[in-house]
Amino acid sequence: MDVLVIGSGGREHTLVWKLAQSSKAGKIYVLPGNPGMKDIAECVSDIDISDNNKIADFAKKNNIGLVVIGPEVPLMNGLVDALQKIGIPTFGPTMAAAQLEGSKSFSKKIMKKYAIPTAKYEIFHDAATAKEYIKKEGAPIVVKADGLAAGKGVIVAETVQQALDAIDEIMCDKAFGSAGDCVVVEEFLAGEEASVLAFTDGDTIIPMLAAQDHKRVFDGDKGPNTGGMGTYAPAPVVDDAMMKKVQKEVLEPIIAAMRKENRKYQGCLYAGLMITAAGPKVIEFNARFGDPETQVILPLLKSDLIEIMLSCTDGTLQKQNIIWDKKAAVCVVLASGGYPHQYKKGELINGIDEANAAGALVFHAGTMEKNGKIFTNGGRVLDVVATGEDIKEAIENTYKKVALINFNNMHFRHDIAQKAFRHLRK
Structure with a gap:
């Protein structure tokens, strides 16, 4: 077809x-x-x-x-x-089901109503009241624009002043437009982040391999949040026991909740999680495949993707036996210098063909073509992906391929997937 x-x-x-x-x-x-x-x-x-x-x-x-x-x-x-x-x-x-991502306040209300584990929160429609609440709660604290902000509308404030500044940026300066008409202010959750994507037909929900994104722009999780600087799968922070908890406490309840709310959810559900000492808690839901999680999850999928997707559209997902490769995959995002703030477009990119020939999967994120040559055309420019028998080999393979590509002011993180070793050593 x-x-x-x-x-x-x-x-x-x-x-x-x-x-x-x-x-x-x-x-x-x-x-x-x-x-x-x-x-x-x-x-x-x-x-x-x-x-x-x-x-x-x-x-x-x-x-x-x-x-x-x-x-x-x-x-x-x-x-x-x-x-x-x-x-x-x-x-x-x-559209009704996609509100899980489209409105953080809607999402939080659903989780509260159906007892799905998430951070304590309050919703605000005016800056002054939000600031009063922040001063009362103290820091660290998290401020989120209610609507869509291309992955950048979340500020993890380490001080009260940073949180107050975030309210000004989102609600007063309208950094994210109408997405900031309302904000959600949440408690800071301590733990380790993980992304669990799942296929669902609205009744059955089957998780994919857990992945871990790296949102901050600089090594060591420093600097502002981006749309994602790299990722890897499988993420050992979500072992088999934890995945069962995610399935039972998050995935199955949210799909059942959406059904009860007459918003039956079909497609890919993305659960952004914090793995805390008390178990998994939902940071956010997205209504589609994650970026760049997709870039490491799909290369490890052995089953037929069209068959799986059609079964999600016709309600027969329970008949699917989804098979995954036992390997690991790592993605390093090559970004324009200055991203996620101001950056230059139109820089000539060299080495894509060489990286592909060396066995990399080079996925284009923000590029344009002129006279047969490829130039930068966005903040996140290329996603370089490689697999290996384990995380260590996948990291080595990926960074070898990254070294073959260059463009002016190219920026990338050097520590993608290093968090995995904390769990693997155990």
Whole structure:
């Protein structure tokens, strides 16, 4: 069958790459796509990603058998609803279900109502009241913009002043636009973060391999939050016993809760977790594949991705036996100097072909092509991925491939996946 993927980043490049391996895959279209995908998919750049009607018309005209939505904005914009209305199987939640990511206040209220473990919180619609609460609670404390902020609307404040400044930035200066009309202020959770993504048809939910993202821009988890500077899987902080707790205390209850709320959730559910001394607690839910978690999870998937996705759309996921490779995978994000703040675009990139030839998976995140050459076109530019028999080998293999690529002011973290060794030594 022919498949349409929505999106243009490293996550979507990875999805296209994996979908193309399916025995069921016919022609793959990607809207709008990026230069890294052009050898395995047809890029459709003349339709706006927010134009549901034109996307639906394109899917119908081209007899698309499955649509896969990568980024969050089309989900919140109701693209799944528009495609389902004309009978096209679409992997992703409806607009009502995608509120789990679209509104942090909605998400927190659902978790509280159905006793899903999460941080203590309060919701505020004006800056003065939020600041009073912060002064009363003290620091460290977490301030979150309620709406979508491209992964950057969360400030972990180590001092009260930092938290007050975060309120000004989000609510007064409108750094994230209307996403900051409301804020959630949460207690700081001590522990180690992990990402558990899961396939679900709204009744059955099956977790993927646990991964661990590295949000801060600099080594040692220093500097501001980014969209993610690298990741690895499997993350040993979520061992078999912990995964069972996540399944029982988080994944199954939230899917049941959404059903009860008449917001049946189908697609990929991303649970951002803090593994605390008291067990797993939810930091956030996302309504789609994580980026860059996808880049290390899908290379370890041995089962047919199209079959799994179709089973999520038609309610037959319980019949799937999903098989994973026993290897490990590491992703290092190559970013533009200055990211996540101001950075320059249009820098010539060298070494992509050499890295690919050496066995790397190089997924394009923010690139453009001119006269057959590839240039930077975003903050996160490339995702370099390699596997190994274990985490140690995967790290070595990945950084060897990273060394083959360069562009002016290229920045990356040198410590991706090092946290794994704390658990492996035990």
